[in-house]
Amino acid sequence: MKTRALLTAAVLCLAGPAFAQGKAPAAKEKAATKKEEKAAEKTENKPAAGGATARADVKDQKGQSLGEVTLTETPHGVLVKGTLSNVPAGEHAIHIHETGKCEAPFKTAGGHLNPAKKKHGILAAEGKHEGDLPNLHVPADGKIQFDFFAHGLKLKDVEDQDGAAVVVHAGVDDYQSDPAGNAGDRIACGIVTK
Template sequence: MKTRALLTAAVLCIAGPAFAQGKAPAAKEKAAAKKEEAAAKKEEKMAAAGATARAELKDQKGQPVGEVTLTETPHGVLIKGSLSNIPAGEHAIHVHEVGKCEAPFQTAGGHLNPGKKKHGLLAAEGKHEGDLPNLYVGADGKVQFDAFAHDLKLKDLQDQDGAAVVVHAGVDDYKSDPAGNAGDRIACGVVQVQK
C-alpha cells in the first residue's frame, strides 16, 4: 500500500508540471481569442463610423425637393439636409420604417422605432429612433439643417423593407403618440446606403 502511494506521488510530481503546462496554453489561447474579438469589434465600429446613406426627397407630385445625408459616427448618426420648395414655416421631419415613397407617402409606414418606445423628444417613455427636431423653413421655401440621432445606427435603416425620410405639413409637438400630430406627409425620400 505504501509502495503504491509512493509511486502515485512520484508520478504526480513528474506529470504535474506537464498537466499545468497543458492548461497554460489553453488559457493563453483564450486570452488571445478575447483580444482578437475585441480588436475585431473595434475595427467594425471604426468601419461603421463614416458610412453614409442618402435620401433624395420628392414632393407628392414627384418633383425633387432636396437631399438628406445620414452619416454613421461612433456616437450615433449625423443627419444633414438641404431642401427647397417646402412651404414656409415649421415642419416635422422623421425617419420612417419603410423605404417606400408612393404619394401620399403612407407607404413609408410609421416612425422608425426598433426600441418600441413612445413618440416624442419630450415623452418620458420616448423617443422613437426616427424622431428628429422640427425644421424651420424660410419664406423662400429653403432650409438647411443638421440633426444628430444618438440612438440611431445605419444598420437600423437596412432591414428588409428599408427606411425613408419624411417631411410633414405640420409641426411635431414632440409628445403625442404615435406621430406628434405632425399632419400630412408632403415630401419623402427612400434611404439608400452608399457602398
C-alpha cells in the same frame, strides 16, 4: 589613344558605383512619394470616422425633387444633414420612417423608425422613437439647410430588409403625442439608399 581608352574605362568603372548611389536615393524618394500619394488617396476617399453614409432624394407628392438628406454613421449615432428647397414656409416635422417606400400620399413609408418600441417624442417619459428628429423652420423662400444628430440611431436600423424613408410633414411635431406628434399630412418623402 590606347591609354586614353584605358583611362576612360577605368574612370567609368570607378565612377559607376558613385553614379548608381546618386540615383538610388532619387529612386527611393520617388517610391516613397508614390506610397504617400496612395495613402493620401485612401484617406480622401474614406468616409468620416465610423463612417458609412446613406442618402435620400426627397420628393414632393408630384415627384419633384426638393433636395437631399444624408445620414452618416458616427460612434454615437447618426448625423442627419440636408438641403431642401420649395418647402412651404413655416414649421414642419421631419422623421425617419420605418419603410423605404414613397408612394404619394406617402403612407407607404409606415410609422416612425422605432426598433426599441418606445413612445413618440423627446418630451415623452417613455420616448423617443429613433426616427424622431427636431422640426424644420423653413423661411419664406422655402430653402433650408440643417444638421441634426440622432443619438443612438444606427444605420443598420435604417438599412434593414424593408429599408427606411425620410418624411417631411405638413405640420409641426409637438414632441410628445403618440404615435407621430400630430404632425399632419406627409408632404415629401425620400427613400434612404446607400
